[in-house]
Amino acid sequence: NAGVTQTPKFQVLKTGQSMTLQCAQDMNHEYMSWYRQDPGMGLRLIHYSVGAGITDQGEVPNGYNVSRSTTEDFPLRLLSAAPSQTSVYFCASSSWTGQGSTEAFFGQGTRLTVV
Amino acid sequence: SQQGEEDPQALSIQEGENATMNCSYKTSINNLQWYRQNSGRGLVHLILIRSNEREKHSGRLRVTLDTSKKSSSLLITASRAADTASYFCATDLNDYKLSFGAGTTVTVRA
Numbered sequence: 001n002a003g004v005t006q007t008p009k010f011q012v013l014k015t016g017q018s019m020t021l022q023c024a025q026d027m028n029h030e031y032m033s034w035y036r037q038d039p040g041m042g043l044r045l046i047h048y049s050v051g052a053g054i055t056d057q058g059e060v061p062n063g064y065n066v067s068r069s070t071t072e073d074f075p076l077r078l079l080s081a082a083p084s085q086t087s088v089y090f091c092a093s094s095s096w097t098g099q100g101s102t103e104a105f106f107g108q109g110t111r112l113t114v115v
Numbered sequence: 116s117q118q119g120e121e122d123p124q125a126l127s128i129q130e131g132e133n134a135t136m137n138c139s140y141k142t143s144i145n146n147l148q149w150y151r152q153n154s155g156r157g158l159v160h161l162i163l164i165r166s167n168e169r170e171k172h173s174g175r176l177r178v179t180l181d182t183s184k185k186s187s188s189l190l191i192t193a194s195r196a197a198d199t200a201s202y203f204c205a206t207d208l209n210d211y212k213l214s215f216g217a218g219t220t221v222t223v224r225a
Contacts, residue, residue: 035215045213056211105160106159
């Protein structure tokens with residue numbers, strides 16, 4: 001049982017390049033999300049999905065796109081990388097019940113540097 | 116804006132001592148969760164407390180929730196070097212979003 005798998009672990013991009021961060025989970029969770037973590041700011045929600053075919057914006061969605069074609073996968077696309085997108089990115093998955101979220105499982109993160 | 120705010124930002128204690136950190140939030144919640152992050156790693160879930168619960172225990176962890184004050188505390192008893200990490204609270208706002216605070220960095224000295 002792998003949990004949440006993110007690839008790549010490290011990436012350096014030039015300004016203006018595009019790329020896709022991959023996220024896959026094998027726990028059949030309906031809910032998946034992407035966060036970015038910057039020093040002193042905790043985790044900020046970029047986009048999330050409550051099921052295949054359904055996505056929505058979080059707190060800081062500008063410059064990022066997502067799609068959810070399957071329950072397992074939730075890729076994050078950077079359209080035109082900017083230095084302000086230098087950060088550590090985390091993917092997470094969980095279930096939601098009538099009492100709200102269950103525990104979230106996180107990937108190991110992708111450390112992205114935009115030069 | 117972030118819902119939860121942890122206090123203090125950093126905490127340094129001696130091995131064997133207890134560590135207490137607090138989380139305040141702004142709006143009504145379904146539940147509140149605490150996570151640990153070791154340096155350079157992903158977050159690991161520690162404990163979840165629902166809005167109708169006041170206290171919860173898990174091993175050396177004790178979490179309290181006061182919905183009237185919109186605050187929670189995490190107590191780690193008999194700390195160990197392995198407890199050195201950052202600790203985050205996350206609030207479930209019943210809108211399919213988990214909102215995280217900026218975290219408390221705990222250093223346990225041998």
